[in-house]
Amino acid sequence: MAFEGLADRLQSTIKKITGKGKVSEQDVKEMTREVRLALLEADVNFKVVKDLIKRIKERAIGQEVMDSLTPGQQVIKVVKEELTELMGGENSKIAVADRAPTVIMMVGLQGAGKTTTTGKLANLLRKKHNRSPLLVACDVYRPAAIKQLETLGEQLTMPVFSMGTEANPVDIATKAIEKAREEHHDYVIIDTAGRLHVDNELMDELQEIKANVKPDEIFLVVDSMTGQDAVNVAESFNEQLDLSGVVLTKLDGDTRGGAALSIKAVTDKPIKFAGMGEKLDQLEAFHPERMASRILGMGDVLSLIEKAQTNVDEKQAKELEEKMRTMSFTFDDFLEQMGQVKNMGPLDDLMAMIPGASKMKGLKNAQLDEKQLSHVEAIIQSMTKKERQDPSLMNASRKKRIAKGSGTSVSQVNRLLKQFDEMKKMMKQMTNMQKGKKGKGMKFPFM
Incomplete structure (x- = not known):
């Protein structure tokens, strides 16, 4: 992922200041020193770094931040605004000629x-x-x-x-x-x-x-x-x-x-x-x-939504929602969804767009292995049409055949079957909860 080293360094630096009820001038100096080193390591122009740190420091020890109820969060807001301004402030559109082309x-x-x-x-x-x-x-x-x-x-x-x-x-x-x-x-x-x-x-x-x-x-x-x-x-x-x-x-x-x-x-x-x-x-x-x-x-929810809208077929999404409601979701549907998610780009990049994903338990240092997805695809593609529609047909000999056909092990096949069953149960619970609240089924905007 782009900016990975810089992102890790900046996130660990500003984390120290986030939860503080009071932020001293010394806290700001220590943070900006770390930010400065992180930017220089990322090969940012020296003069650019110097000017940026000066602006962050001036704003971060200003009255607006120090007198706020959440000074730590205000400092992060300042860093974000200054980074945004450094990269241009806002998206720049393509000019359109008065006369085509x-x-x-x-x-x-x-x-x-x-x-x-x-x-x-x-x-x-x-x-x-x-x-x-x-x-x-x-x-x-x-x-x-x-x-x-x-x-x-x-x-x-x-x-x-x-x-x-x-x-x-x-x-x-x-x-x-x-x-x-x-x-x-x-x-x-x-x-x-x-x-x-x-x-x-x-x-x-x-x-x-x-x-x-x-x-x-x-x-x-x-x-x-x-x-x-x-x-x-x-x-x-x-x-x-x-x-x-x-x-x-x-x-x-x-x-x-x-x-x-x-x-x-x-x-x-x-x-x-x-x-x-x-x-x-x-x-x-x-x-x-x-x-x-x-x-x-x-995170970057707007870009994630745009990717989903570009890569996910709306008609298929509605059909899938109906299958989730009626519990008729099959391995064929699962395979189709995996294809649409893969079209959205590398999994690491998608995770970076989800706010707080880097702090979620089990995901902070997780390596999202695209090969595992390939193994899952191979297992499903080695099933017969009937097996994909009705996983309860699986017995020991069928599992052995699927494992051999997909180049995986029987334990990997068992793990996928168990995960699929748990996922269907979770869908049922979520659907029932939503029905109990509003009388209608769940909406899955990215599925």
Whole structure:
């Protein structure tokens, strides 16, 4: 999970101050010293850390906090607000041109994931905003760059405009916009060339494309795992092109978080999107407040709900609720639900979105093993249709056959059967409790 080390350090630091009825100036100094070290370890820009700690300290020992009934909680509120402000304050929307198409220019160094991010952004615009983007292949230098974008276009069933490797990138971009107007595309996303490092030749070409097509947005794609280097790259590109925003890739990886926490402060340009995985639907709008909540262990319910709404079929959810009410929930239903939960992303990331999950008994240091889910799937898929519908059919020989077919043991099969039975009992209890209160069944919004 992104920010894992930073999150653990900050959460343990602020925990010491949370329950205090009174907070002294010395408490605040000790806490801010720990926060400072945590941020520096996360590769956050030194000047950014210095300014942030100064603001937190001034607010935390101010009258508003010291005179409150819950000073410990007020200090955490201050830390959260300052982290949120550091990352941009609020989600920054994409600009929309007065006259279609809206032109987005994607820039960045080689290896940052620019071409893939171009495809992801087009997919997001179509799925969430019902837009019709045209992808434009302007990287005529990197071997197979055009082919890569065309392959992405095929996967997404989305048009890609290209003129081959011999054409001038400025001409390609200009003609692509004409094509978009003819075919009524409302967005044009230009995948420009990158280099291994910033050089004059690259910048001259990008400035020429900018001057000719007058893009509504210029997004710099940076690899968040490069830490402080990503901030330096952002500064260089911003000086030359006056960026409108940044897209961070690989924010789901083992990143220390320095880039996300420094870029806005150093460049004064917002982080617009974050890549949260390799799949083409794993690009998300960046919400500073939600990210600050996750870093401080407060969860991110809004993002969890959005993931559920995107990945869970509403009709299936209603059918499932009815099955829970009538106790006709089967292993087939269970398998279907597992698939929908897996589509929402890595389990560790989902747990981080649940407020207080890190403090829950048994979950604090739990490693959520995705392999265990695969074992469960294999066991269920090794059952016959009748066995999935009616687990009471299971006898010793059936269990042995299922264990052999799934590459597991009989004890693992028994454990799953027991857990499934307990889950059905719990559903029945919850349904009965809800009926007793309101005369109607339970609602399961994420199922």
